[in-house]
Amino acid sequence: MRYTKLPNTDIEISKICLGTMTWGKQNTEDEAHVQMDMAIDKGINFFDTAELYPVPAEAETQGRTSTYIGTWLKKTGNRDKLILASKITGPGDYTKHIRTGGFSKQNIIDAVNRELKRLQTDYIDLFQLHWPERETNTFGTRDYTHDENEHWNQNFYAVLETFQELISDGKVRFVGLSNEKAWGTMRYLEEAKYNNLPRPITIQNAYSLVNRTFEGDLAEVSHRENIGLLAYSPMAFGILSGKYFKGLDKPNSRLNLFKRFSRYSDPQTMVAAKRYMELAEKYGLSPAQMALAFVTDRPFVTSNIIGATDSAQLEENIESIHLKLGEDILKEINKIHSEIPNPAT
Template sequence: MRFNPLGSSGLTVSEICLGSMTWGIQNNQHDADQQIQRAIDTQINFIDTAEMYPVPPNKETYGDTERVIGDWLSRHPAQRQALIIMSKIAGPGIGYIRGGERMTGKALPVALDASLERLQTDYVDVYQLHWANRPTAHFGTHWPNQVRPSKIDADRERDTMRELVIALGEEIKAGKIRHWGLSDETPWGIHTFLQLCSELNVPRPVSIQNEFSLIHLKDWPYLIETCVLEDVAYLPWSPLAGGALSGKYLNGERPAGSRWTMVQRQGLFRDTAMANQAIARYVALANDFGITPSQLALAWCRQVDGVTSTIIGATTLAQLEENIAAFSITLTDQQLAEVHEVLQQFSQPF
C-alpha cells in the first residue's frame, strides 16, 4: 500500500479510500464489518462517509451509513486512532435534511453533533461540505449554460461561506473536527474558502472530493492544478462512473441488486450512447491488457498526476478485492497511450 500526504493536514492516507455509501441499503452491518476488516488488513486507513448516506438517499435510511460505522467503532474502539474518517454535511435540496435549507454557520454544528452521535466517536478527522450552496456544474450539469454563473449572487455566497468557515474554526477549536474539506466544488469555491481562511485565521481546507473518471474529466487540468499548487488533496469519487466502467451495464444490462436497478435521485445521467461506446472500448482494452475493466479504470485514475487517494466502493468482498488489486497495477506507457486514444475521442461522453 502506498501512502500520500492529505494536503496540508499533516496526515498520511492510503492511496485507497474506502467508500461506504452502499452500507445501509445494498450492504448490511455484517457486509460492512467484512469490508472494513479487509480494508484494514490491506493497510487502508481512510474511510469516507456522509450524513446523507446510504445512496440512493431517502428519508427512511438517512444517516444509516454513519450508524453502521458507529456500530463497528463501538466494537473496535482501539482502532479509532488508526483510522482517518471523513464525513460530510449535506448541502441544500433534500427536504428531510434540515428542511432542504442551505448550509449555514448555525446548521453546521447541529449536523456535526448528529454525525458524531451516529458514528459513536468524539471527533471526525475531516469534515466536508458535501456540495456548494450555489448551483455548480456537477451531477451531469457541466454543459454550457446548464448552470449560469452570471445569475449567482457572489456577495451572498461569500457571506455564507464566511459563516461556515467561522463555524468550522469553532468546531476545530472544540476538538470535534481535526481538519475540514470540500466536495463537489469549483476553483472559485476553493480560492474563496482559502481567502476567507486567511482573513479569519481559520485552518485551510485540506482536501476536495469531486467526481473524476475515464468518462468524467472536467476537473483536468484546471481544478486539479489548483489543488496541487494550493496543497489541497484531490480525492476522486465515482472513479468507476457509478459502476458503469465495470462494463456491467452495457447493452442495457441491469444486474439484479445493482445500483442502476434502484430509484435514482437524479436520473442516470451517465447512461448515454456515447458513454456506452467509450466504455465498450475500455472493456476491450482491459481484456487486451489481461485485467478487468474496473481495474483499468482505477489504475488509470491512480496514475493521474495530482490524485491523492481514490474513493472506491463495493457491494461484495469479491468486488472489493478486485478494486484493491487495481492499485498494484502500473499501466505501461504503451497501455496509457491506448487508453488516451479512447479518452481523446470520448473526452466528455455524458
C-alpha cells in the same frame, strides 16, 4: 497498500479510501462490517461517509451508513487506526428531509454533532461540505449558467469561522470541500489565507475515465494550492467494470436501481466504457482494475474512493493498488478520451 499524506498535514492515509454510500440500502450492517474488516486487513486506513448516506437520500435510511460505521468502531475498537471523513449535506429538494437553511452556523454544528453520535466517536478527522449552496453546474450539468435572481449571499468567511470553533472544540480536525468548482475553491482558500481561518485541504469530486473534467481549472488549483482530490465514482457506477456489456450485472446493481443517475447510462458513456473494457482486455487486464489504477496514479489525486456491494468486488478493487499502467496503454486511454471526452460529466 500505498500511502500518502493529507495535504498540508503529517497525517498518513491510504491511496485507496473505503467508500460507504451503499451501506444501509444495498448492504446490510453485517455486510458493511465485513467490508470494513477487509479494508483494515488490506491496509486501508481512510473511510469516507456522509450524513445523507446511504444513496439515494431517503428519510427512512438517512444516517444509517454512519450508524453502521459507529457500531463497527464500538465492536472493534479501531478508531485509532482510522482517518474518518464525513460531510454536511448541501441544500435542495433532494435533502430537505434532513434540514433546510444551508451552511448556517447552527446547521454545521448540528450536522457535526449528529454525525459524532452516529459514528460513536469524539472527533471527525475531515469534515466536508457535500456540495455548494449556490447554484452551479454539478451532478451531470455540463455548463455553468448564471442565475441573476439567485437568492444566495456569499458566506465563505462565516462557514470557515464556524469550523474554526469546531476545530478549537476538538470535534473536527480538518475541513474539506466536495463537488466544488474552481471559483468556490479559490474563494474558500482566499478567506482562509487572509483571515487566518481553517484551510480546506481536500476536494472530493467525481473523477473517472469517463469524467475527467477535474483536469481543467481544478487540476491547476490542486497543484498550485496543494488541495488534494479525493476522487469519487472512479468506476462510474460500475460501468467501467465491463459487467454491463457481458450480462453480468445484477438487478440490485447501482445503475439498475438508481435510474436518476442517467449520466452514467448515457449512450456515449456506454460507448466509451465499452472501448475502455476492450482496451483492458487487449492488455490482459481487469477493466475494473485498469479504471481504478488510472485514477489512483493521477498526480493531483490524494486518495481514490472505492466501494462495492460484495466482498469479491471489494477485494478486486483494492488489489488495483498494485497495478501500474505503462506509457503505451496510457496513450491509448488518452486517444479514447480525445475522441469521446467526458461523456459522464
